[in-house]
Amino acid sequence: MAANDPATRAEPSSTTDRNVKHVVLGNLLFQTWYQSIYPEDLVSKDTDRLYVCRWCFRYSCDAHAYTKHTRLCPHRQSPPGVKVYEQGGYSVWELDGEHHKLYAQNLSLFAKLFLDHKSVFFDVVSFLYYLLVYSDPNDPDSNYHVLGFFSKEKLSWDANNLACILVFPPYQHKQLGKLLMGVSYKISSWERDRSLIGGPERPLSEMGRRSYSRFWEDRVARYLLLHGRKAEDAEDFAVPQKSKSLKGLKRKHAHEFMTVQDIGLATGMLTEDVITALKGLSVVQPATPSKKRKSKDWNEATNAGHGTFVTVRKTTVLEWAKSHHMALWDPVKDEGFHGKWAPTDSDVSDGDSNESGDG
Numbered sequence: 100m101a102a103n104d105p106a107t108r109a110e111p112s113s114t115t116d117r118n119v120k121h122v123v124l125g126n127l128l129f130q131t132w133y134q135s136i137y138p139e140d141l142v143s144k145d146t147d148r149l150y151v152c153r154w155c156f157r158y159s160c161d162a163h164a165y166t167k168h169t170r171l172c173p174h175r176q177s178p179p180g181v182k183v184y185e186q187g188g189y190s191v192w193e194l195d196g197e198h199h200k201l202y203a204q205n206l207s208l209f210a211k212l213f214l215d216h217k218s219v220f221f222d223v224v225s226f227l228y229y230l231l232v233y234s235d236p237n238d239p240d241s242n243y244h245v246l247g248f249f250s251k252e253k254l255s256w257d258a259n260n261l262a263c264i265l266v267f268p269p270y271q272h273k274q275l276g277k278l279l280m281g282v283s284y285k286i287s288s289w290e291r292d293r294s295l296i297g298g299p300e301r302p303l304s305e306m307g308r309r310s311y312s313r314f315w316e317d318r319v320a321r322y323l324l325l326h327g328r329k330a331e332d333a334e335d336f337a338v339p340q341k342s343k344s345l346k347g348l349k350r351k352h353a354h355e356f357m358t359v360q361d362i363g364l365a366t367g368m369l370t371e372d373v374i375t376a377l378k379g380l381s382v383v384q385p386a387t388p389s390k391k392r393k394s395k396d397w398n399e400a401t402n403a404g405h406g407t408f409v410t411v412r413k414t415t416v417l418e419w420a421k422s423h424h425m426a427l428w429d430p431v432k433d434e435g436f437h438g439k440w441a442p443t444d445s446d447v448s449d450g451d452s453n454e455s456g457d458g
């Protein structure tokens with residue numbers, strides 16, 4: 100299994116190799132992209148329209164049976180599992196594939212219509228699923244929508260924080276993939292042994308790679324710009340176009356030495372992913388320190404035999420952030436987490452945990 104595209108993708112595969120051509124999800128009708136593995140006795144090879152319950156992902160080729168089900172669906176009021184995150188109408192629900200086997204299988208069958216390669220897709224028992232749900236805050240009586248999900252192996256030897264991610268096609272291009280990736284990094288930062296850092300399961304699909312590269316670029320850019328600052332300082336950065344913000348950036352930590360590993364530890368990212376992000380940001384310049392600038396850190400690091408030195412200017416990172424319309428503060432908020440992941444008072448006031456620095 101590989102993390103797949105949450106944000107963008109190319110044209111659907113040719114229509115001939117897809118058993119289901121279109122799906123009806125709630126009141127939405129849209130095209131499928133790939134073949135799924137629906138049982139042939141229930142879904143024939145050339146199904147033009149498959150009706151899928153937007154709450155439990157049960158399916159039927161029969162519109163009448165589908166309508167009947169939606170009136171009685173057991174998940175009509177609330178998604179299965181427990182809510183682990185909520186912010187501005189969006190919430191994330193965690194469910195165990197072992198306890199919600201049929202749900203997880205039906206979700207997987209539906210997701211496969213939009214995912215290219217999934218080899219062990221139906222081993223739902225060893226996975227946790229995180230549903231991205233939207234409920235209109237202004238209309239609490241309206242039913243919720245599941246917009247996408249990610250799955251995660253319960254026991255991953257490679258410390259993968261995510262196995263598969265999908266934002267359903269009608270909800271793509273709204274930065275929701277980044278929200279799910281951000282939640283996956285937050286959760287893994289809290290549950291991991293501090294020395295064990297992971298990332299999405301490899302290999303990444305081409306589209307997964309693009310989405311993750313951008314997510315990592317944002318993450319590293321935020322760290323470079325904001326680490327050591329508290330969220331209360333956010334107003335300084337709210338309008339980065341203002342020269343005041345640039346001054347603020349220059350003023351603090353005029354010259355600072357850090358290794359790629361330092362950035363990885365602080366952001367919960369693998370070293371290789373930090374390097375991917377730094378390359379993508381195109382903010383790295385060859386280091387040519389003047390005598391005046393040669394710091395104690397620099398001399399110590401040189402003597403310790405560390406590798407190549409480069410310079411990154413915060414102003415260049417800020418330019419990148421502006422031109423890429425990056426939200427300076429992480430859209431995933433610590434205070435949005437519920438239940439076992441809810442922040443404690445010490446988490447909030449601390450400000451020094453690996454992850455809270457960029458939230």
Ligand SMILES: [Zn+2]
Pocket residue numbers: 152153154155156157168169172173174
């Ligand atoms: Zn249902």
